[in-house]
Amino acid sequence: MPLIIFIILMGLNFLSYTQDFSYLKPPSAFYQREQNISVSGQDIKAYVFQTTLTEADLIDFYDKNLRDKGFTKASEEFQQAGARLFKYTKESQVINIQIMKAQGGFPGATVIVSVYNQPSGGFSEGCPGCGGGFSSNNPLTSSPESITQNFDSITQDLPGEDLEFIPRPSGSIRLINVKNDAPFMVNIVYKCSQSIEELKDFYKQNMDYHYWKLTAEISSSQLGDELKNLAGKLPQGSPVSLDVLTSAYNLYFKGPYGEATIVIMENPQGEGRVVSILYRK
């Protein structure tokens, strides 16, 4: 009996993985990329399309197709920069559609479609806080002053796993683990109490034991004028703290496993430091 249940479960699992999402591909899409992303154990399937269709045509296409499949539009958001975001839901299944104008003087649009199941507990229908329609004008959602979250309340590792060949500082707390299959990359973020200097020394010494070779170390403060130019491109009232970003110290490693970029920075909204690791095969 347990074997039969196991086989049925495996079959259901297989079916869920072989679901046909071809209806998400817009007509005349000339580039397609499929990605399987795992964020702290939760799977997201993502598709990227480049198409010559106009934004209006794309909106019509998705609205018609997804309604036919039984999805309902939960929210629609728009930003002046030209990005649009639509959220469709059907039971626990969520489809996010991000439409951006093609860059670099090319016509059409880039579409990022992500499909996942929202786990129960942290989800209710729609996204009322974001508001339907043009949420960037919603004072509840757009005020930078309202961002007062305290990260110090996280005291233990959040779901996910470490990379055995990249050490983690003692006493650190894992905040996130993101995996992407193609191209294979892993992003892990740790919250640490050590100083930036201590963390720098820790990685320089300990990465060596795992046959990593330090290829470059650059402080983000070296960006100087470039970062000021970048700041000019940020939207008004953006809460992105350039001081936090320029405080970052970057270590680049190469080794038998691939490439690793380690960024050590001040915690943007709390005590301690944050270590962000990007590993690529």
Place this chain on the structure above:
Amino acid sequence: MFVYFSKEKINYYKGQVAPFLIALIAIVVMFIMITVNIGKIGMFKTDTSNAADAAALAGATVYGQGLMNLGFHSDRMFGFYLVIAVILVSCLLPCKVAWIVYYASMAIALALYLLAIFMARKIPGNVRETAYSYAFQNIGIEEVKPHTPGESYEEWVRKKSRFSQWMDDEEYKNSPHKYSWDDRYGQNYAQVVLDHVHTPFPFPLILPVKVRGWKAFCGCCKKCCRCRFRPFIAGLVRVSHRHGPVGVTARKYRSDRDFGLWKMRYGTIESYAQAITYGGSVFPLREHTYDSRLVVTR
């Protein structure tokens, strides 16, 4: 002979053409010498042209390869952006984690952008090294390998010439990028001068990410108040000086040569070539392959 012809000119009517023939032969020999010497100067010019053309093309190719690497780096940056954009919009993370992920990812994106600037700054150095190497390999340095007493033929064959050793030691990288050698006529040298090689500067592609997070007991984005587009460095949009160019002057000096009739003066002969890169783009997911071609030769 001329005296004999002069005395016997009435009685001797044979061989009157001989003086003219002798003069003609002398003129022909002279023309042959001139032709050979002009040919040698032509070959000399060909050497410098080859060196300049090869160096400019090789330099531009390396410049293009550097830009191509930036293009692939841009792809990786875009791949990272896609992953982060999908996660941040998913509402799968608690608000506080979603925001720290945004900052930590933006810091990684900045680090990758810094790496792109770092990679771009290395391009001119690689271009110079390659261009100098190709120029000296093609400039035609004909240096006699000396034979030391007691040395067998095999040893002599295996022995490297001073120029080969100079190339192996990568001395050509050092200023004034000049190699001098002596032969029985005097001193010769070859020199390569590169125009300033521009350092390409990559400009960031900034795309929005939507940061969403859920708060316990409140539901997705309810009271989360962080649902807003934020900027993200998603790749490279373009680079400055995408065509290069790479300009090379190859100069060769040969001391005077004695061919028996007169001293043949070679002096200094130089050639100039300029090549550009074209065709590719550093924009994510576009064609990153750059080609190179000569645009100026003289």
